[in-house]
Amino acid sequence: xxxxxxxxxKPIAEEPRIGVYVCHCGLNIAGSVDCGEVSxxxxxxxxxxxxxxxxxxxxxxxxxxxxxxxxxxxxxxxxVASCSPRLHxxxxxxxCEDAGLNKYLFEMANIREHCSWVHLYDRQAATxxxxxxxxxAVAKAALLxxxxxxxxxxxxxxxxxxxxxxxxQAALDLADTGYQVYLVEKEPSIGGMMxxxxxxxxxxxxxxxILAPKMSDVGHHQGIELLTNSEVSEVxxxxxxxxxxxxxKPRYVTKDCSACGECAKVCPIVAPNEFDVGLAIRHAxxxxxxxxxxxxxxxxxxxxxxxxxxxACDKCMKACERKAIQYEMKPETAELEVGTIIVxxxxxxxxxxxxxNYGYGKLPNVITSLEFERLINAGGPSHGHLLRPSDMQIPKxxxxxxxxxxxxxxxxxxxxxxxxxxxxxxxxxxxKEHWPDTEIYVFYVDIRAYGKGFEDLYKRARKAGVxxxxxxxxxxxxxxxxxxxxxxxxxxxxxxxxxxxxDMAILSVGLESRKDSEMIQRLLTLSRNQDGFFxxxxxxxxxxxAATGGIFFAGCAEGxxxxxxxxxxxxAAAARAxxxxxxxxxxxxxxxxxxxxxxxKACGLCVKVCPxxxxxxxxxxxxxxxxxxxxxxxxxxxxxxxxxxxxxxxxTDEQIISQIDAVTEHDADKKIIAFCCNxxxxxxxxxxxxSRMQYPPNIRIIRTMCSGRVAQxxxxxxxxxxxxxxxxxxxxxxxxxxINANYQTQKRVEKLWKKMxxxxxxxxxxxxxxxxxxxxxxxxxxxxxxxxxxxxxxPEEIEKAKKVFEKALRVD
Amino acid sequence: MxxxxxxxxxxxxxxRQPKAEIHLIKDQCKxxxxxIEFCPKKVFEESNEINARGVRPPKxxxxxxxxxxxxxTAVCPDFAIYVVERxxxxxxxx
Numbered sequence: 001x002x003x004x005x006x007x008x009x010k011p012i013a014e015e016p017r018i019g020v021y022v023c024h025c026g027l028n029i030a031g032s033v034d035c036g037e038v039s040x041x042x043x044x045x046x047x048x049x050x051x052x053x054x055x056x057x058x059x060x061x062x063x064x065x066x067x068x069x070x071x072x073x074x075x076x077x078x079x080v081a082s083c084s085p086r087l088h089x090x091x092x093x094x095x096c097e098d099a100g101l102n103k104y105l106f107e108m109a110n111i112r113e114h115c116s117w118v119h120l121y122d123r124q125a126a127t128x129x130x131x132x133x134x135x136x137a138v139a140k141a142a143l144l145x146x147x148x149x150x151x152x153x154x155x156x157x158x159x160x161x162x163x164x165x166x167x168x169q170a171a172l173d174l175a176d177t178g179y180q181v182y183l184v185e186k187e188p189s190i191g192g193m194m195x196x197x198x199x200x201x202x203x204x205x206x207x208x209x210i211l212a213p214k215m216s217d218v219g220h221h222q223g224i225e226l227l228t229n230s231e232v233s234e235v236x237x238x239x240x241x242x243x244x245x246x247x248x249k250p251r252y253v254t255k256d257c258s259a260c261g262e263c264a265k266v267c268p269i270v271a272p273n274e275f276d277v278g279l280a281i282r283h284a285x286x287x288x289x290x291x292x293x294x295x296x297x298x299x300x301x302x303x304x305x306x307x308x309x310x311x312a313c314d315k316c317m318k319a320c321e322r323k324a325i326q327y328e329m330k331p332e333t334a335e336l337e338v339g340t341i342i343v344x345x346x347x348x349x350x351x352x353x354x355x356x357n358y359g360y361g362k363l364p365n366v367i368t369s370l371e372f373e374r375l376i377n378a379g380g381p382s383h384g385h386l387l388r389p390s391d392m393q394i395p396k397x398x399x400x401x402x403x404x405x406x407x408x409x410x411x412x413x414x415x416x417x418x419x420x421x422x423x424x425x426x427x428x429x430x431x432k433e434h435w436p437d438t439e440i441y442v443f444y445v446d447i448r449a450y451g452k453g454f455e456d457l458y459k460r461a462r463k464a465g466v467x468x469x470x471x472x473x474x475x476x477x478x479x480x481x482x483x484x485x486x487x488x489x490x491x492x493x494x495x496x497x498x499x500x501x502x503d504m505a506i507l508s509v510g511l512e513s514r515k516d517s518e519m520i521q522r523l524l525t526l527s528r529n530q531d532g533f534f535x536x537x538x539x540x541x542x543x544x545x546a547a548t549g550g551i552f553f554a555g556c557a558e559g560x561x562x563x564x565x566x567x568x569x570x571x572a573a574a575a576r577a578x579x580x581x582x583x584x585x586x587x588x589x590x591x592x593x594x595x596x597x598x599x600x601k602a603c604g605l606c607v608k609v610c611p612x613x614x615x616x617x618x619x620x621x622x623x624x625x626x627x628x629x630x631x632x633x634x635x636x637x638x639x640x641x642x643x644x645x646x647x648x649x650x651x652t653d654e655q656i657i658s659q660i661d662a663v664t665e666h667d668a669d670k671k672i673i674a675f676c677c678n679x680x681x682x683x684x685x686x687x688x689x690x691s692r693m694q695y696p697p698n699i700r701i702i703r704t705m706c707s708g709r710v711a712q713x714x715x716x717x718x719x720x721x722x723x724x725x726x727x728x729x730x731x732x733x734x735x736x737x738x739i740n741a742n743y744q745t746q747k748r749v750e751k752l753w754k755k756m757x758x759x760x761x762x763x764x765x766x767x768x769x770x771x772x773x774x775x776x777x778x779x780x781x782x783x784x785x786x787x788x789x790x791x792x793x794x795p796e797e798i799e800k801a802k803k804v805f806e807k808a809l810r811v812d
Numbered sequence: 813m814x815x816x817x818x819x820x821x822x823x824x825x826x827x828r829q830p831k832a833e834i835h836l837i838k839d840q841c842k843x844x845x846x847x848i849e850f851c852p853k854k855v856f857e858e859s860n861e862i863n864a865r866g867v868r869p870p871k872x873x874x875x876x877x878x879x880x881x882x883x884x885t886a887v888c889p890d891f892a893i894y895v896v897e898r899x900x901x902x903x904x905x906x
Contacts, residue, residue, distance in 0.1 A: 268879035270827055278817030281824055305852035305881050312852045313881035353818065361818040371819065381822045389819050 016047040016142045019075040020134060021066060022111075023057035023082035029116040030055075034127045038081065038111070041131045045138045049073055058088050063095040070099040077141040081109035081134045084686045085703070086678070087538075102146035104590060104650055109137035113689025114701055118780070125697040132663055132671075132700055139662040140655045147590035147649055150628055154240035154550075155339035156581045159184065161232055161520065164192020165563055166555025166570040167344035168214050173574035174342075175223030179581055182336050183218060184246055185228045189292035190215055192346055193556075196275060196370065198377040200563055201426040202453035207563075208291055208379065215293040227334060228294060235341075235523045238632065239549030240586050244336040250329035252285075252299035257324040259287060259295040263316035269303045276374045280381035285316045285325075290379060299325070340550050340577035343534060344570065345520055347511040347556035350405030350412060357475040358401065358507060364390040365483055365504045366476060368404075369423055372506045376430055386431060388504040390483035395438065395503030398431060399487055400424045401473060402444040406510030415531050417510030418560040421448045424508045425457050428466040440466045441500060443473055443489065451562070469498065476505055511560040524551055525737055527680065529774040533559045544573045547679055547773070548737065549586070552576050591633040591650050591705055597623050599645035606637035606646055609708075611739035634738035635709030639748070651704055656714055663700045664721035669798045672699040672786055673718045674727035677707045679737035680772050681729035687776030695783040698790055699727070706730065708741030712748050715766065716808035719801040724790045727782070729769040742770075759804040762797070764789045831898040832878035836869065840892035843867030847884040847893055853877045856884070 020042040024030035035053040042051035050073050056062055057080055069075055078101065080092050085108040093103035111130040119126040156179055160171045163185030171183045183190070194200075195215075197207040218224055227246055234245035264283045272278035275288040282288075284303040287295060305313040306327050317325045349370050353361040360366045365388045367375070378384035388395045402420060405412035421444070428440045447468065449458040462468065473489035479501075488499045513532030514520075521528055526546050527535040534557050537545040544552050552573035555566040580586060593606075593615075602622040607615045614630035615637060624646075635648035647653050663673055676682035682703050688695070704710060707730025718726050728749050736742040749768045756763050767786065771778045834855070841863055847870050848856045855878050859871035869892070884893045 268830065268881065270824075270829060272817050272821050274817070276821075277819075279819055279822050281821040281827055305879065305883075307852065310850060310852075312850065312883035313879070315881070364819070367819065387822065389822070392822070 014076060016077050017049045017073065017075050018045075018047045018077040018079060018138055018141050019066070019069050019073065020045075020048055020051040020079045020081065020138060021057050021062070022051070022053040022130075022134070023062070023080065024053060024055045025082060025112055026055065029082065029112050032116045032120050032123050032126045033111060033130045034123065037127055038130045038134055042079075042081075042134050042138065045135060047077070047142045048138060050075065057082050058091055063091070066092070066095050067099040070096065070101050076101065076105060077144055078106045079109060079134065079137045079141050080106075081111045081130065081137065083112040084110050084114070084689070086683060086686060104147040105141075105144050107137045107141040107144060109133040110686075110701070113686040115697075117689040117692050118695055119697045120692065120694060122697060129697045129700070135665075136659040136662045136700065136702070139658040143652065143655045143658055144650070149587040149590045150592075151585050151587050152238075152240050152629055153585050154580055154583065155242075155337055156180070156584065157182070157336070157338045158340045158342065158577050158581065159232075159242070159244055159336060159338040160342045160344060162192070162344035162346055162555070162557065163187075163190030163218070163226075163228070164344060164346045164555060164566070165194040165211060165214075166346070166557075166566040167192070167342070168211075168218055169567045169570035170342045170344055170554045170574045171218055171224050172214065172221065173571050174578060175221050177574070177578050179223065179578065181224045182244075182246075182338065183224055183226050184230050184232055185226070186231045187288070188229050188251070188298045189288050189294070190218060190226065190228065191289075191291070191293070194563055195289065195291065196377075197373045198380075199426060199430060201422045202451070202457040204426065204429070212291040215291065219293040226294065229298065230334070232520075232523060233333070239588075240339045240580070242338050242341060242550065244338060246334040246336060248332045248334055250331055251296060252301065252325065252327055252329050253297045254324045254326060255296060256322045257296040257320075258322055259297060260321070261287070261297075262319045262321070263297060263325065266315040266319045268313065268315065269305070271300070271303055276381050277368075277371045279371060279374050299327075339581055340552065341524065342552045342554055342570075342573045342577060343520060343524065343526070343546070343557050344554040344573075345514050345517060345557040347533075347560060348514050350509040350512050352404050352507045352509055355404065355411055358404065358505075359476050359478065360507055363476065363478045363483075363485065364388075365395075365478075365485055367504070367506055369420065369427065369506055369508045372427060376427070376434075384434075386434070388483075393503075394435060397439040397502040397504075398441070399473075399485070399500065399502040399505045400428065400440070400442045400508055401476075401487075401505060402442065402508045403472065404507040404509045405512070407445060413510055413512055413531060415560075416448065418448075419562045420508040420510060422451070422454055422457065422562070424506075425449070425461045425466075427506070428461050429457070429464060432461075432464045432466065441487075441502065442466060442468045443487070444468060444470060445472060451564075471498075511556060514557070517557070522734060524548060525735070525739060526551065527731075527735065527773050531559075533557065535774055544569055544576055547683075550580060588629075589633060589650075591635070591648060592628045592631045593626050593635070593637050593646050594649050594652070595624060595626060596645045596647075599643045600624060601643055601645070603642070605640050605642065609636045609640045609741070609744050611636065611736075611741050632738045634706035634741040635704065636706065636738070636741040636744050639709050639711035640744065648705075648709060651709055653711070653713075656702060656704070657717060659702050660714060660718050661721065664718065664723055668722035669724050669793065669795065670698055670790065671723055672725045672727055672783070672790060673723050674699050674701045674729060675704055675707065675710045675714065676701050677730040677737070677742075678703060678705045680731035680735065681707070681769065681779060683773035684771040684775045684779045687773065688780045689776075691776050693776055693780040695780040696787045698724075698787065699783050706736070706738045706741045707745040708736075708738060710745060710748070712752055713808050715752055716805040719765075720805035720808045722798050722802055724793045724798070725765045725767065725786055727767045727769060727786070729771055729779070732770040732772055735772065756804075759800070761801055761804060765793065765797075765801070830880050832875060832880045833896050833898045834872055834875055834878060834884075835894050835896070836872070837892045838869040839864040840890050841865070841867065841869035842890055843869065844889060845870070846887045846889070850887050851884055852881065853879060
């Protein structure tokens, strides 16, 4: 790894010549901001030699204009006031580079997501705010310095987490492209949910028949190393260079197993088979299902009589002709070095026993759609006979209840689970196929048959005589003697009550995020939306990328989807990962720390707070070494340094202070200065904008990469310059994009609170908010809450704060 | 896979679970307690009675829990325990 060279201030040969472009974005910005006025204002700012407003700055024409001006007007800094830098910063940086200007000499003012869209009905205030935002950007731009990006090599190996159909597809695609793939699955066999389903919609293909060949391909592929019964336990590193630890739990059966099954026959232990949702039994030594890959049997040591080295029962060992059983196997840790990671961890099914009105778990003839799949499956416990559990008879009348656990604000989940409508239609046709005289009722809220071939299947079901009734039953009651079920509810199409007697009811349960997805989230520093599914980098244009570089999503981990969508996304994720690995290298943003050795006292504080251990202390020479390639770029070290001996490139102390000073020049006592981290709260504020959540226009946002960059002196300076309030915002604790840097944020804010209270300042004036990229509403609410606080701040309080934090005005 | 298992296995009755008949020769026991310690299903516990050798032999808590692994027979130093399969039940099944 290359060590950072000592910092030598580059002489700025020329005075800054800044060009400012205010974008109308059609009416998206111009609708509530007077762009002409903003650009006139920009022209009056220091160092600005050119200011103009145009309709679409991001268009080819707009970009060409910038390039031309850079050459004609000798611009050496460019500011574009338009949308979020999370959207178009790369676009404009590229344009600058094309015109020969270093891309770090470009700065953006976010006057769309953070201004026009959130202040739609207050043109004057929105225009004033836009001016402030431009002023901040210009102030920072004047201090920008060119930077060169370091290149990082990418390991040409990939890790796929989860061996459902999405993980299988992604692994096969990557391996076929020629990359080495590790496929980690926590269950004894790959196959996931699809292996348990009987038929697939809308073509009614046999699910396992189309999946099993793919599973076996994975097992035999030269390029895929399959790690089943294993879990990822540690992830370190960054894009292109991840070090992974995988815990391989022992199977207690070696690869010599021929899957003959003699061992299971003699095993005295009987337990419900999880693969069959407990509808069939298995032994302590078992193979979850016939097509399992790998086919090697496994011993469930929680059930086996042999514990802690004591072999009490050796029946299976005696039965095994190939001597494949080893009771003394130990867990192992595999260490993998990979360049990209695909997260295909799938989804759980909703547990309807929390809904008392449907009686699931108490009434024997109420089952879930997943249990139905096992019952109707020829390979399942009833060999394809739909038997009702109470008396093992084939039911004559069957009811399907839709949206169990989905689309409910009372119990269950708010969202639509995408697959249940079509699954029920498929299931109803399957019953009709085997037992055409069965009466079938489907109770629904809306039937969502939105995909290719779906409507045809829906029509077929109706033609086959399946009765669709709009209105979910309010309760399911049982006839104690016959165990038949009474469903009562309201038919909302005919406005009448129904009371229908059936032999069996199937609850069409929704999908929810995996219970262990929080662990995956922490291991890989990902974000999740409010429903618990992983959040993509951009909902439209980067739907399979995680915000963290080098990580991609496939399948239900990202949101409920059917098999086709899962496979499509898996191939997309494999292609995205393949692009990175084919390039073989990636550039990392030049946002690493800059050290000033003459100021450094070798106190080691920065070494302690660095989440990446990228800084080492050289005690002998009283200095620090920064390993640039290991640095994540959070800037926490720079915020921690008490001597000003460290700063962050592109987010230097001077640049951030210049932004603070620009905001507080006028009417500081009416403004909130907010520091937002690039990954969570800034993105959350962007979401508030995209969702048009209106909040008071008194807030001015300063972007940092991490809330950990926010030094105490920044907050102090804001107060010393007369700001009414300051907000420090970042990712939720534990979700920090930079592992744990935001714990430093918390410490610093707590110190500031203490200082404020000691000096008689109201602590409400400094707010700490954790908001994820999905929590736009939370961000907007906080700003709304702050309005009365800002209004209640008296001039005396402002003066007092100015006095308390006076020291912060001194420039080092 | 879900931990949620609400229905009994449909084929539970088709599996022949052998029923055990545990024989204790109490007067042969010297009270070492190996059977109590090592039985994986914890079928035995110490009894209150005193046998011919003046020690407390084990007693059976629940014979139905026994899975006939016969580990007790193997560890008993005094050959005081043996387990056989209950015959009458066998007839019913076959």
